Amino acid sequence: MTGIKRYLYLALGWFSLVTGVIGIFVPLLPTTPLVLLAAWCFSKSSQRFHDWLLNHKYFGPIVRDWQSADGIPRKTRNRALIFMWCGMGLSMILVWRFWATVGLIAIGTAVSWHLLRMPLRNETVLHDEDNKR
Template sequence: MQGKRILYLMLGWFSLVTGIIGIFLPLLPTTPLVLLAAWCFSRSSVRFHTWLIEHKFFGPIVRDWQSSDGIPRKARNRAIIFMWIGMTVSIFIVSRFWATIGLITIGFCVSVYLLRMPIRSEPPSSADITNTNGNETAVPDTLKNSEDKDGTS
């Protein structure tokens, strides 16, 4: 069992370091590698798993993934758009039939996966509730109804 733990620990650190390198190199995907590191750490080291979850930059990625609340619509749409832009550029640069088929297949599968994920509702920002003069602006009906029930309006 100790050998398995060490293997998961090494794989976790390797994927985290590779994910950090992926921040600067466009060919390496950062998020999947950070998620793999979190999974490996969860099987090998409570200390490193906790550290990764509480990390300033990587923690939100892992917490969002583990929460099963879904992803924000804006983030999903942005991911799909940038993925297809990157794949289109790659298709023109490589210009090989097999690479084009592979990229389109991968892009299609990832797009379907992202489109099937649940959408997390974002709470309204303070800019949505009040404008710079302090006057009330477009407040969503759900917010107004909850205020009416509380008797705070």
Template sequence: MQGKRILYLILGWFSLITGIIGIFLPLLPTTPLVLLAAWCFSKSSERFHAWLLGHKFFGPIILDWQSSDGIPKKSRNRAIIFMWAGMGISIFLVHRFWATVGLITIGLCVSTYLMRMPLRTENLESSETQDLVNSLEKTVKEEQKR
């Protein structure tokens, strides 16, 4: 069981570091890698999971994903615009027919998925999200006491 925990921990850090690199490189998707890191940390390290949920930049991404409220419309639209801009640049630079077909196919699938996701209708956090934040704060305080 310890080996499985270590494997999740290594995969979590690899995913997080790759996601951070993806902020600067257009072909690496940041959000899915951060979500994968959060899942891996939830299986391997409560401390790292709490740290990631409380992170200034990555915490809101994970909390939005875990809540059943949906995503903000502004975030959805921004994701679609930046995804297509990155794919457009890639298509322009690569000039390969199959790469273009692949990118357009992936873009259409991801855009369809994002357009079908529920949108958050109000700015107030749901009770489920608030419970998660309260649990996170409690865990962080316990870790600071140690």
């Protein structure tokens, strides 16, 4: 990978992570997708930062859940769907533009379809594995 491309990925990763942290406090600014984007960017640019993010107390579980082939917990999936649709519903009401509403419904439907097709992880097995560590 060229040096410029690596630095662009690194800059996008940090921008995404900082924006995701801001999203914790600002309604309608998503945190999880931005943290996942940061992890992907770091995986392309800096193994050190990628490892740091994987081992982070708060962001590590988000990234590890997404990267694992075991799927996501049902509770997490359902919570993501509820918050996503509530946030988009509020946006549709506040913006009240036909094309914005159509766009939000299309994006929400696509993301919902993706989340509903993801495998669900057996949470009891995960807790047993965590207790062994």
